[in-house]
Amino acid sequence: MKPIIMSLLISCLLFAPTVIYAQGQEYRPGGDEYSSTWSRFYNGDHEPELDDPLIEAGEKMTLVICEAVNNKDMRFRRYAISALGYIGDKRALPTLENILKSKDEIYYFRGDALQAIYQIDKILGKKYALEFWKEHEYLEMLRKAIEKDAKWLTEPTEE
Numbered sequence: 529m530k531p532i533i534m535s536l537l538i539s540c541l542l543f544a545p546t547v548i549y550a551q552g553q554e555y556r557p558g559g560d561e562y563s564s565t566w567s568r569f570y571n572g573d574h575e576p577e578l579d580d581p582l583i584e585a586g587e588k589m590t591l592v593i594c595e596a597v598n599n600k601d602m603r604f605r606r607y608a609i610s611a612l613g614y615i616g617d618k619r620a621l622p623t624l625e626n627i628l629k630s631k632d633e634i635y636y637f638r639g640d641a642l643q644a645i646y647q648i649d650k651i652l653g654k655k656y657a658l659e660f661w662k663e664h665e666y667l668e669m670l671r672k673a674i675e676k677d678a679k680w681l682t683e684p685t686e687e
Contacts, residue, residue, distance in 0.1 A: 554566070554570045554602075562585070565581050566581075568581035590620050605637065606636065613644030621649065642660065646681060
């Protein structure tokens with residue numbers, strides 16, 4: 529199971545309800561060059577694959593995804609944050625760190641950012657897991673998984 533899906537399931541089961549298909553703005557930064565990628569992302573209808581167009585586009589999408597996820601009302605924001613982790617580009621770290629550190633962010637966005645940071649830089653992810661775990665049960669659950677280097681944190685599923 530993809531880490532974002534595992535993360536979503538755990539947060540849905542253990543904590544306040546999470547609306548996966550929340551209404552929101554469809555931010556599409558980057559102009560025409562990224563138009564088809566954003567269209568495939570927002571028009572996806574199979575939840576486990578929503579982040580696939582962004583991941584497939586690779587590092588060229590990093591900065592435009594970062595620009596999009598800076599908007600708290602972004603539709604499918606969790607999947608875009610997850611895509612940053614799978615892309616693995618260190619340029620995403622400042623954006624992910626801002627989300628994780630912001631007390632104004634909802635806990636599951638903070639957790640998604642922590643998981644993405646861990647995917648990009650395991651040492652930094654472990655440091656942040658130890659720093660933020662007391663702020664919410666979801667972050668504590670992630671800390672425990674990060675300490676164990678749980679495979680579901682980094683390995684996509686075969687679909």
